[in-house]
Amino acid sequence: MSHRVNTVLWRVVFSAVRPRPGNAADFGPWQPDRGRAEAWSKWFREQGVATRIQDSNGDLYDGQHLVKANAPL
Numbered sequence: 857m858s859h860r861v862n863t864v865l866w867r868v869v870f871s872a873v874r875p876r877p878g879n880a881a882d883f884g885p886w887q888p889d890r891g892r893a894e895a896w897s898k899w900f901r902e903q904g905v906a907t908r909i910q911d912s913n914g915d916l917y918d919g920q921h922l923v924k925a926n927a928p929l
Contacts, residue, residue, distance in 0.1 A: 865912040866893035870905060886912065 868884035887893040890909070897907040910916045914926040 863912075864890075866890045867910055868893055868897045868900060869908045869910045869916065870900070871908050883910070 865886040865888060867886050870882050870884075884893070884896060887896070890911075893909045897909050900907045908916055908918050908923060910927060915922060916924040916927045
């Protein structure tokens with residue numbers, strides 16, 4: 857069963873630790889556009905924190921590269 861949504865939101869995923877489903881500390885807040893999430897991800901990386909971005913469909917990206925489709929939200 858697919859849970860794809862029409863309106864896509866984006867968030868930063870802190871990948872230095874293995875994300876734990878339901879643990880809000882591993883994720884940033886949802887952003888209305890990819891550019892804003894990428895800007896935050898870049899800022900955190902500049903501070904030495906490993907990050908990726910995730911869309912509200914569950915797809916996880918490292919830059920423009922899809923890392924995992926339908927990852928747990």
